[in-house]
Amino acid sequence: MRYLPLSDADREAMLARIGVPGIDELFAGVPRAAWRAELPDLPLARSEMEVERLLSRMAARNVAAGSVPFFVGAGAYRHHVPASVDHLIQRSEFLTSYTPYQPEISQGTLQVLFEFQTQVAELTGMEVANASMYDGSTGTGEAVLMAHRITRREKAVLAGNLHPHYRAVVENLAHMGGHEVVALPPVPVGEDDVLALIDDDTSCVVVQSPDVFGNLVDLKPIAEKAHGHGALLIAVFTEAVSLGLVESPGAMGADIVVGEGQSIGNGLNFGGPYVGLFATRAKFVRQMPGRLAGETVDAEGRRGFVLTLSTREQHIRREKATSNICTNSGLCALAFTIHLTLLGTAGLRTLARINHASSVKLAKALGEVPGVELLTHAWFNEFTIRVPGSAHAVVEDLAAKGVLGGVPASRLFPENGHDDLIVVASTEVNTDEDRAAYVAALKEVLG
Template sequence: MRYLPLSDTDRGEMLARVGVKSVDDLFADIPKDKLLKAPVDLPRRKGELEVERVLSRMSSKNIAASSAPFFVGAGSYKHHVPATVDHLIQRSEFLTSYTPYQPEIAQGTLQYLFEFQTQVAALTGMEVANASMYDGSTGTGEAVLMAHRVTKRRKAVLSGGLHPHYVDVVQTLSKMASDEVVALKADVAGTEDILSQIDDSVSCVVVQSPDVFGNVRDLKPIAEKAHKHGALLIAVFTEVVSLGLLQSPGSQDADIVVGEGQSIGNALNFGGPYVGLFAAKSKYIRQMPGRLCGETVDADGNRGFVLTLSTREQHIRRDKATSNICTNSGLCCLAFTIHMSLLGETGVKRLARVNHANAIKLADALAGVKGAEVLNKTFFNEFTVKLAKPAAEVVERLAEKGILAGVPVSRLLPKAGLDNLLVIASTEVNTDEDRAALVAALKEVL
């Protein structure tokens, strides 16, 4: 009872106060087929030393991203992060800092958040950015809610090229708010007729570029049609490095830009924590979620930084709040800011060119593989390949050979009938040897 000190009487009193008869009633909303039928297959009791050994044996079954040719993307990307980034973010004043509500003792935190916002605004081509979101998917959900507040409408149109996980988040938040979502079917070729979906009832159109299949989208005609009908264009990205080479969403007249910043400064980390980037036109600043840092002067006229436009529910009346995002991905956006500072504008552009060049090399090499067809006409560092066999099966076979080949589309869209499609990413970490290994393995498997 050392770790479970409650008696049956204690539990009974708590359940009665909550208003349920049993612990199982607390999980009534979870579908029955999702509930475990038995305890997790782990030893019941072990000492610390034994636990370390058990977990080590389990982890050794994985293939680490840095130990094999790695071509996995679809929202999370392996890039080289300079050792300086990790060294600096582990300084105690950064690692242990709390929410900077008292600017007189938090100038360091506030300044790097302000610099982060400046970098994001420059990358996206927008006028203002906030101090980060939790990740790209939740940021996209917040962007849709923001568009509803701006337009006073409740209908969102989602492109068929939007990452399915982002679609799920938008639909979940929209369901809670009784908002309408029109999610177009998967658009592998990037040729959907999204313009026909825009009318005077639409609040926003959400388009990803490069999309989940790797296609680069032209946002200008979508922005033009959306604005004609009083709707907003929300431009989404999952690969922030692409902004170093492609035309920025802001220059294509996007109203809100949101996406994932993991590629800069942050490792894969089994899917998180990551850092969401969020920017918009300045006229919508008071409807932005999250927090914003501003520059000011103190009583002596010295430069200083403060939280500004704190329209979170803990600061103002709940019905006036722009979101329930009261915090930000502080340490992750610091890592982003440090890495961006090390790269500089020239470095970001060069990194983007190297990524694109590596992807072109791989696409050209795959053209010689029988049973593999690259489908994209345009792409940045990621593209979709149609295989002669189910992609999930091919990925497993290649993993046995020590190659992590990509993400089967069936894993993202299990019911879309796209089982033979594989999304492959090639970043600056991929060498000629890595690409040759992938091509040779595919020839054997296909």
């Protein structure tokens, strides 16, 4: 009765009020083929202790990122998050705050979002940033829709090395909206033909740097070609720490910058929740999705914060809304802002240098393993190697030896082959012992 509080009399009263004689008639609209004759094969009632014990056994089957040498990236990265970040975000005034529907009441929340926007704008080299998106992939989809509104065109060109999950979101939105997407195949080595596909019908070009194979991309010639045809350049990143060392997308000519902020302040968490970063030029601000927190003064001249821009379907007619983003990643954005504030400019640059140095050490060591070829030549903290035989089998064998050695490219692009490629990431959390363990395990696996 604790979880099913209705009695038979309660159910009969509800059915009578609805006007049907019984449960079967209530679900008459459901096809009989979809009805279940029996209960699903699931455990029946258990005590709280039994449930906790059962779920703990199930959770123990996972290999946690911090329990073994960990070199997995491909869009989500393991970094050290100071204990102070988790402590601060769990203060009740932060943990319980939600979307500021009545924003002027939520001055603390709005100030945090304002500081977050400032940090994102400075990181990306852009003039304005919004108060977060759900994640990098949905942010990329929204960026493409924004470009269509600005250019009044409907064709997006996607670089081949855009993360496949980001591509899938863009293609799904394009399918539902009747827009055109031209997506190039992945190119682990060398450059794709994205420049050749830009024409006067192009709304935007979407390019990731560092890309899904770890390659750093010079965005300047792409921006120049796109602007020459009246199109926009959307620059995408999945590793926010890279912006502490790599030239900003804004400085290279990007019109919209979007990416994943999980690397700063947020753990892996088995895939979420994460926080999408979104920034653009000031002249495009009214087409930007999501919300924008701004600084102002009240009637008595005191500093205050307001929700400056929020052209969502909750606040405006649906046909004039700039997105369907009806909330933001407020708590994850707060964690991002606290961590980045603790680092400061010099700290972020130092962290980025440590990441790059860690990956260089690993790449050099792996490249000396017989049969292994290093494919990436300019990277931040992630690169791609070629191994003899099946990369999937190699990764599984490494895991059996207690090393999570990366992501098989065939898992990312199953339809494009690349069965012998592994995408490897190394961050500041990886030690010399971790790298030595990887090399030793790989030598054993390859025989």
